[in-house]
Amino acid sequence: MKVPQAVALTGLLVLISLACGAGQAGQSKPGAVRVTSTLTQVSALVRAVGGERIQLTALLGPNNDPHQFELKPEQVTQLARSAAVFESGAGVDKxxxxxxxxxxxxxxxxxxxxxxxxxxxxxxxGGQDPHWWYDVDNAKLAAAAVADELARLDPAGRGTYERNAVALGQRLDAADRQIHAKIDPIPVQRRLFVANHDAFNYFLPHYAITLVGDIVPATDSIAAVRPADVARLVAGIRQQHVCAIFTETTIDPNLAAQIARESGARVFAGKLYGDALGEPGSPGGTLEGALSHNGAVMAEGFNSC
Ligand SMILES: [Zn+2]
Structure with missing residues (x-):
């Protein structure tokens, strides 16, 4: 029983010392387990599993592109005060x-x-696609890992964390069913996807959506775009009669607009959650909410052809 008491005490002392500047950490919660997370997708998972028993510091917000992010000095201080840091991994939060x-x-x-x-x-x-959170099964595996770690830090909360992870899994499954209901009736040959960068390769195969190309042909959103890549994408869009190009909330849509002009396609009005979710508390602020939103936007885009 010494470990949870020590953790709780450490958490309490940290909360007292941070009382005048919690910043992104939000409301102080006496006795809560203090943890930090990187990407908004990871923060959403940790928030859903940890519930009221944790105090979460989310390093990235809805407008931050994780591929071009730098920690601020005060965030390094917050890291040092955390019982654990949850990272997305595979290079995206290197x-x-x-x-x-x-x-x-x-x-x-x-x-x-x-x-x-x-x-x-x-x-x-590093040869691996880091956008794993848009696969419902992966999100459930990650939620189970979050529950395990939080239970290690706070054994008295194990039941709560495990129940929360199961409930999150059910919401993710419900989102998956909703997306199928919207996408499945659309003929497969019209499910043609062009996105800003390579963030959706875990999502697309679940719904038999064909990737025609990405404007930035890499999983890193800031990789260089070569004229030859643009020419190949424009040709692909024309050849396959793609009518809608999708953009993401965190990425400048100018290049998408240029490719739309050159190819005869148009930029679809609805934006996708790519490397960042929406504001916590908004419909796109949860992983399941963002997945449902993305499925609905894609269905509308395919149907607009
Ligand atoms: Zn990305």
Missing amino acids: WLVRGLAATGGAVQTVDLAKHVHLRAGSAGE
């Missing part, structure tokens, strides 16, 4: 390494990519 080094390397980290099934990705990201 900037965390420097922050952890600055803390002296004493903070426990949980690399969720190690608990899910990864697909191959582009070379720049």
Whole structure:
């Protein structure tokens, strides 16, 4: 019983010392387990599993692109005060390494990519596609890993964490069914997808959606775009009669607009949640909410042809 008491006491002291500047950490919760998360997708999973028993510091917000993110000094301080840090892994939050080094390397980290099934990705990201959270089964595996770690830090909460993870899994399954209901009636030959970057390869195969191409042909949203890649994509869009190009909430849509002009397609009005979810508390602020939204936007885009 010494461990949870020690954790609770540490958490309490940290809360007291942070009372005047919690910033993104939100409301102080006496006795809560203090943890930190990187990407908004990971934060949503940790928030859903941890519920009221944790105090979560989310490093990234809805407007942050994880492929081009730098930790602020106060975030490094928050890292040092965490009982555990949940990272998305597979290269997408590699900037965390420097922050952890600055803390002296004493903070426990949980690399969720190690608990899910990864697909191959582009070379720049270490050969693995880091956007695993848009696969419902992966999200459930990650939620179970989050529940395990939180139960290790707070054994008295194990039942709560496990129940929360199961309930989240049920909401994710419900979102998956909703997406199927919208996408399945659309003829497969009209399910043609062009996106800003390679963030949806875990999602598309579940709903028999064909990837025609990405404007940035890499899992890293800031990879260089070569004229030859643009020409190949424009040709593909024309050849396959793609009418809707989808954009993402965190990415400048100018290149998408240019490709639309050159190819005769148009940029679809609805934006997808790619590398970031919406504001916590909004419909797109949960993983299941963002998945449902993305499925609905894609269905509307395919139907608009
Ligand atoms: Zn990405």
